Structures are given as C-alpha cells and as structure tokens.
Amino acid sequence: MATRIAINGAAGRMGQRLVALGSEDNDLDVVACFEHAGHTKFGQDAGSVAGIGELGIRLAEETSAQYDAIIDFSVPAGAHAAVERAVHAKAALVMATTGLEEEHQAKIREAANVIPVVWAPSMSTTVNLTMKLCEIAAEALKDIPGGADVEVLERHHRFKEDSPSGTALRFGELIAYKMGITNHVHGREGRPGARPHNEIAYHAIRTGDNPGEHTIIFGLLGETIEMTVRASNRDCYASGALQAAKFAAGKKPGLYNMNDVLGL
Numbered sequence: 001m002a003t004r005i006a007i008n009g010a011a012g013r014m015g016q017r018l019v020a021l022g023s024e025d026n027d028l029d030v031v032a033c034f035e036h037a038g039h040t041k042f043g044q045d046a047g048s049v050a051g052i053g054e055l056g057i058r059l060a061e062e063t064s065a066q067y068d069a070i071i072d073f074s075v076p077a078g079a080h081a082a083v084e085r086a087v088h089a090k091a092a093l094v095m096a097t098t099g100l101e102e103e104h105q106a107k108i109r110e111a112a113n114v115i116p117v118v119w120a121p122s123m124s125t126t127v128n129l130t131m132k133l134c135e136i137a138a139e140a141l142k143d144i145p146g147g148a149d150v151e152v153l154e155r156h157h158r159f160k161e162d163s164p165s166g167t168a169l170r171f172g173e174l175i176a177y178k179m180g181i182t183n184h185v186h187g188r189e190g191r192p193g194a195r196p197h198n199e200i201a202y203h204a205i206r207t208g209d210n211p212g213e214h215t216i217i218f219g220l221l222g223e224t225i226e227m228t229v230r231a232s233n234r235d236c237y238a239s240g241a242l243q244a245a246k247f248a249a250g251k252k253p254g255l256y257n258m259n260d261v262l263g264l
C-alpha cells in the first residue's frame, strides 16, 4: 500500500519538487499540500504550482485526508505548525527546515516521544556520506602533531534566509565532537590574531541560485584535506525526504536521522 504523505510548505522551492517527485512515485500518495494562507498561490492546485499539471489538491491550511507522514520544508513557524499537525494526525514527521530556534527544536524532540521523527539539515545521500567521511578524518587528525585547523565553507542561493546553513552547523558539530573542539567562530574580521587550535570556523557565501555546496577543510602544516559536496539541483534533497517518509511511516516513536534512513 502506498505511503500517504502531506507536504508542508508545498509552494516553496523544495515543496514544489516534493509535489512533483512524490506524485510520480508509485509507492507514495500525495494527499495534502499545506501552505501559509498569505502565500500568493494559496488555494491554487499544488500540481499546477509545481508545474506538473493539476493534481486535484489545493494549497491549504487544513485537510480531511488521512496521511501517514508529513514532510516539512518551510520556515521555523511552519515547522512548529508541522509538528502540531503530525502529533494531531498521529503521523510520522520528516523535519527538513533549518534555522530553528531552541524552542522549536525542543518541540521536535518532545514530539519524538509520541511519533516517529526523521530530522536532518540535509536529506542528501552524498552530504550524509560526506559527514561520515569527515568524522573519520576528524578522529584520525584529532591529535596530529601541529594540529588540524577545521573550516566549514557553505555556498547557497541568494534567497536563503538562515546562515550558516543547518548542514554546515551539523558538519561542525560532528567534527567538534570527535576532535574535542569547543569554540565555534562565524567569519572573521579586524585583528583576531593567530588562529587557536580549539576552533571551528564557518563561512557562508550567498550567491545566485546555488542549490547547496559545502566544503570542509582540514588544514595541517604542510598538507591539507578538502572535502566538497555540491548539489546541481534540489532533487537530491526531495528524493531523500521522500525516502525518509517511507522509512518513518509506521515506525515506533523516536528520533531518527538520515543515517537510519540510508543505512549509513
């Protein structure tokens, strides 16, 4: 039986790709497309907005349809609404929205006590694999003589509202844990002096229509490792989220990540 999914933020850049790819997946049934009532296309057919032709589902705030999972690619306020919708519907939640305040994050963790939640700043297979590779590098370099300087560069489209990316922050969190680093720095200016060892720095580039690119640098004396992972469109995230919805539907309550979904 197909997994019935609701999409929260369905008219957005990601939401439109979820509508398109979800509609062509025989193992999925898109049954609800939620949007903010103030969106210029609110009330329109979600399929038409996504450019795939009429789906027979309108962009709305409510639905009478039953769904097994709700996928959220919206904004912090929308994520809050998605958590409430998922708990009320006793549906699985796939949380992809980034830039969440601590109160929103706490609400997601609380919801995971009663519903299955897949929560990841990137649903991309290659990004999550690169995170694993960076953890291996961090473990290997944590005590290297002369030290390893870790810098995280991220590059996204001009419309992105949060900075740095949730993915960059997650890369830093994973690496810092492995290397015992406690100081996280965002950009540099003035005369900060020589770079201390106990530091990970983040640099956010916002330019054009870049769908997402991360470079993690391990800088040693005399040699450097750089790992770059880049998306050429948004479908890597959408397909990962749809896979997460299939994984989570029917699971026992708990907090899952993309390593669970991808078997990494």
Ligand SMILES: NC(=O)c1ccc[n+]([C@@H]2O[C@H](COP(=O)([O-])OP(=O)(O)OC[C@H]3O[C@@H](n4cnc5c(N)ncnc54)[C@H](O)[C@@H]3O)[C@@H](O)[C@H]2O)c1
Pocket: 008, 009, 010, 011, 012, 013, 014, 015, 034, 035, 036, 039, 072, 073, 074, 075, 077, 078, 079, 081, 095, 096, 097, 098, 099, 120, 121, 122, 123, 124, 237
């Ligand atoms: N985890 C991942 O793999 C991944 C990948 C891409 C983007 N993202 C994140 O997803 C989020 C959305 O990215 P985007 O580029 O699609 O943004 P977007 O601005 O194009 O889309 C967000 C949509 O959410 C809608 N929205 C706002 N409030 C809402 C509410 N209360 N209920 C329902 N919908 C509401 C907006 O109207 C808009 O259509 C961002 O936080 C981004 O960082 C995550």
Ligand SMILES: O=C(O)C1=N[C@H](C(=O)O)CCC1
Pocket: 098, 121, 122, 156, 160, 161, 164, 165, 166, 167, 168, 211, 212, 237
């Ligand atoms: O387009 C965006 O916004 C993206 N945000 C994610 C993040 O903040 O980590 C990564 C994928 C693209």
